[in-house]
Amino acid sequence: MAENTDVVVIGGGYAGVMAANRLTQRDDVTVTLVNPRPTFVHRVRLHQLVGGTDSAVVDYREVLAEGVRLVVDSVTRIDAAGRGVELASGGAVGYDYLVYAVGSGTADPQVPGAAEFAYPIATLEEAERLRPVLDSAPATAAVTVVGAGPAGIETAAELAEQGRTVTLVCGGVLGPYLHTRGRRSVAGRLAALGVTVLDGSGAKVTAVTRDAVRLADGRKLPSAVTIWTAGFGVPDLAARSGLSTDALGRLLTDETLTSVDDERIVAAGDSAAPSGLPLRMSCQAAMPLGARAADTVLSRLAQERPETLNQSFGAQCISLGRDTGIFQFGNRSDVAVWFHIDGRLGAKMKEGVCKGIVKHLADEADRPGGYRLHRVKGGAGRQKALEALRAAAPVAVEQVS
Template identity: 40%
Template sequence: MEHRIVVLGAGYTGAVVAGRLAKRLHRADVHITLVNPEPDFVERVRLHQLAAGQELRPRPFEEMFAGTGVKLRLARVTAVDADAKTVTLAPAPTGDRGDRPQTGPRTELAYDTLVYALGSGWHDGGVRGAAEHAHEVSSRPGAHRLRERLAALAAGGSVTVVGGGLTGLEAATEFAEARPDLDVHLAARGVLGDWLSEKGRAHVRRVLDGLGVTVHEHASVEAVEADRVTTGDGRTVPADVTVWTTGFAVHPIARATTLEHTDNGQIVVDSTMRSVSHPDVYAVGDAAMAMGPGDKPLRMSCASGIPMAWQAADALAARLTGAEVPGIGIRYTQQCVSLGRTNGLIQFVTADDRAVERALTGRTAARYKEMVCKGAAWSVANPTLGLPTRRRRVAHQETPDRARAATAA
């Protein structure tokens, strides 16, 4: 009887897990279903480029998983019953941008092992007017909506990016470079680049100044209107378009389950990305609370998610085949920031993600960042780094429920 593995979400982490399991396990022993609402892979780290008017290379899952045995199920996840080991699915949205809701009957999908990789989306922080007036670049539909809004904005129009983190820096510089006729602002809660080294901060400031971006430091935005944002100290920043990049919120499904999770809805996992409360569930990427070097939680990022996916897939494959469970040391080496198409910053960091003084800047950093983005996409389509070419057989251990069902049949 095939062991049913269901992977929820086909972002960087979910797609890597599905492909890596397919390469590790004998096809006759497992049935791997990858559930995702869109038929092709979304390079989330490039969505600010899409919003700025650039075209991204399409990556259909049918091509990526051709010949692997992975079955793609186009659907939207509405619930997970971790005790009954079922997932409830609804029809996937339709339309070119995947933003047209579709009605239809809901179905249940049973699993023996679940890999939860539903990721995260934008988080408005409860700020007044943000949900109504701000745009986001954490999803492809959101990036398309912002792209259309920016394209319609006349010369001299104002764009304010709220959030001075990695996404905010990349968005502000991309928009300013692509549309030098616009008045671009960046509102940072604290000092610009306060997590970077002195060299990194200085470079970021030079690039923003060169692109004509107006930086507002210590600017905690407390209200968003159709044409402006207002900070906590009463400052008003013009904003015909507001782009919200202050942080991410994890998918809400896990919070409604019996899985042990944090207050923000992340599933608590051990060092192999296995749920601490339900051993038949693994969680990876932004959806998981995993500890990294220095006993600090791994941050929500592609840099964390892909090695988490390797660890989960390899641990699950080992347990199913009776092999020794491997350990992958997840540590940080760098933070990569694109600052437009021809400039960038590679901030080198300690294992626990603290900036050191060493950094690459300029065109060299831009090429480096591009290589990292291409490498992340390559790892999704080629998830077999360090794996033997021969698939291992699963040591079947029927669950009581499945054994009873087989006997009744």
């Protein structure tokens, strides 16, 4: 009788669900997914939860393979030597292989008053906490959104479309990823919605109070509700468990997504730092990384050499309310190009992406091994960065075969 292999996946987001589903293609693999929530969080819709236009959750029965055992709990420690994870409930789960896909959340803002008076929305619980605050605030109350990445832009547009008085504080450039043309399009739509955009170095937040936001150039903005979308952080589980991480706390791996400390641990999604060169935090990276992590485990079980990371990007899409959006195209190395699609068609494309994410996960649950996007050849940018890294420190990160 063939020996059974136990694989534990920590984290039930985009990367974790993709990995768990893909691992079920072998009958001799038992997959356990440990996640603190009983439902899947569709994170790219959290701004809609804040605006009251979507719940941002999906039943796991829609996206998780039937053969995956779901344990609703939190992992407090990874015992790499003993090949087990300790749970907050007091229990433990053993493993032969571990997929580390704990995702990301709100970074510690390090700004006086931000933790006390601002509302982050990087997680379901944070967005749910903000929703009643907005409901109880007068329609004319000043709302300040801090951070001009996709989450900040989408939240500002969503609330302004509902008639809220919104100021978007960039702390730098509006939409840093966007091409200049795309940035102009987004700025125009925000202006049409009545959003006040404050950018440049003087628009860095230096303090948050109960009713105001202070900026580096001395301005004081009245703010009845301050929403914080600037920056992401990752859970410190890997560091607390004695595993090697980068400065942000992401698990350090080689290009097969294998931990530099232990070949039985692979990482995927926002919490992975392959070769110390992490990819952009996004669902666009998370699902292919989840598939790649699963393939690494399956290759080892088949006594084959795992393939290395070859990530391809294509675009960044941002909703600007319910009827307008932008689909900013980029090259395979994740650099924005001049071409974008905006307006109603941009909104339809963004909605298509949101629905497509769930479909990809559901399809992999029904037909494990069918997902192929992680095999699309990436651009030359990463290979050049790796060559430069290895030239500077040739033994800093070795691949585990």
